[in-house]
Amino acid sequence: MNEITTDVTMPSDLQLNLVNEAATAELAQRLAQQVRAGDVIFLQGELGAGKTTFTRHFARALGIEGRIKSPTYTLVESYTLNAGTHDATTLHHFDLYRLGDPREWYSAGFDEYLNDRTIALIEWPSQAAGALPAPTFSLTFEHADDLTDVDVESFDGVRRVRVAGTVNRLSSLG
Numbered sequence: 001m002n003e004i005t006t007d008v009t010m011p012s013d014l015q016l017n018l019v020n021e022a023a024t025a026e027l028a029q030r031l032a033q034q035v036r037a038g039d040v041i042f043l044q045g046e047l048g049a050g051k052t053t054f055t056r057h058f059a060r061a062l063g064i065e066g067r068i069k070s071p072t073y074t075l076v077e078s079y080t081l082n083a084g085t086h087d088a089t090t091l092h093h094f095d096l097y098r099l100g101d102p103r104e105w106y107s108a109g110f111d112e113y114l115n116d117r118t119i120a121l122i123e124w125p126s127q128a129a130g131a132l133p134a135p136t137f138s139l140t141f142e143h144a145d146d147l148t149d150v151d152v153e154s155f156d157g158v159r160r161v162r163v164a165g166t167v168n169r170l171s172s173l174g
């Protein structure tokens with residue numbers, strides 16, 4: 001048969017310009033609408049690229065109220081989720097920047113935090129290389145100082161993000 005079919009589970013990615021924090025918030029809201037229990041989301045990119053900012057908007061979109069602290073020293077902050085289409089009970093926000101060694105991921109018991117009732121956002125996943133499962137989505141943020149077609153006023157706040165995932169899960173984000 002020569003019929004062409006698209007395998008919706010094929011790896012794919014898309015690149016977006018986030019011209020200001022509001023654009024980052026919008027992406028976080030779109031992702032929050034389609035996230036599901038068991039999803040693991042890697043957040044990559046240099047210091048100040050926007051990983052925690054994205055997480056704050058994502059958590060708000062899932063109905064989390066109150067302060068969303070950066071888990072720089074605690075390594076993880078966990079939030080109870082309200083019932084939703086995602087079917088998850090807990091959101092875990094990891095920042096592994098200060099993880100000394102990937103083995104610490106296991107000794108801290110973090111592998112048990114990821115299961116079919118949780119959603120996990122992981123900043124600096126490279127610090128636990130080899131210990132983490134394959135992510136559902138991997139977002140890589142960077143400063144986009146080279147973009148010349150954006151408003152000069154919002155220039156400082158421009159980011160570029162590459163979102164990697166599978167065809168079916170990326171389709172509502174573009």
Ligand SMILES: Nc1ncnc2c1ncn2[C@@H]1O[C@H](COP(=O)(O)OP(=O)(O)OP(=O)(O)O)[C@@H](O)[C@H]1O
Nearest residue numbers: 018020021024046047048049050051052053157159
């Ligand atoms: N388009 C944008 N998207 C996201 N954040 C932006 C944007 N423009 C400006 N910012 C600002 O950039 C900063 C990003 O800081 P943030 O703490 O989110 O970075 P981070 O990637 O988590 O860094 P770290 O690796 O230190 O944890 C915030 O102060 C945010 O307000």
Ligand SMILES: [Mg+2]
Nearest residue numbers: 051052070123
């Ligand atoms: Mg951060």
